[in-house]
Each structure stands twice: as C-alpha cells, then as structure tokens.
Amino acid sequence: MTEKKESSLNLKTDPTLKDFQKYVADMGMERGFGEQRLSETFMIFLEECGEMAKAARKSQGIKIDKNSNEHHLDFEIADVFINLLKICNDSGVDLEKAFRDKEEINKQRIWS
8 A cells, every 4th residue: 555645736717827827836846856856757747748758649540559657638648747846946937927938929820
C-alpha cells in the first residue's frame, strides 16, 4: 500500500491564468520540481505533447498500437498545460500578458 501525502495546494474556484501560473509554481516547490532545469521541463513538455497526440488519435478512432497504455485526452491536455506554465514560470513569462500582447498583434494581421 502506498502512502498518500497531504497537499497544501488550493486553486481558486474561478482561477485566472495568473492563478494557474502561481499554482503550478507552488506545486513545483511542494513536489520537489522547483530546481528542475528549463531544458528538463521542455523535454517533459514535448513528451506530454506526444502523449496528447496519441490520446487525440485514439479519440478520433485512428489506429494506434493495441499494446499502448490507455491515454485520456483531457488528462494529457492538462499535463501539457501544467508543463507550459512551468516553462513560463522558469522563463519569467507572464502568459496572460504575453497572450494579450500577441493577440493585439494578431488582430492587425490579414488572415487569408
């Protein structure tokens, strides 16, 4: 039987993107990932993207190896999001601000 650890983490009921980013920073510290290098986080992020792609293929009925572990698309998307936020935290990027700033640029583009 594995022992369960109590967590002090608490995410607001209606979190902002900043709240998610802070939660992931706190989560990393609580779980011992605070000193993880950006290169390590990036590799994990890419691995999670692959798992998300496999889960998406499965959800679309595209053939995959029947010996593959079961993948749940919603969980894999959450893992990608968590690791993206950790990359932002490690790089000093405020993702909400970056999104808003980039979207202002995109609004001015002609999309054809």
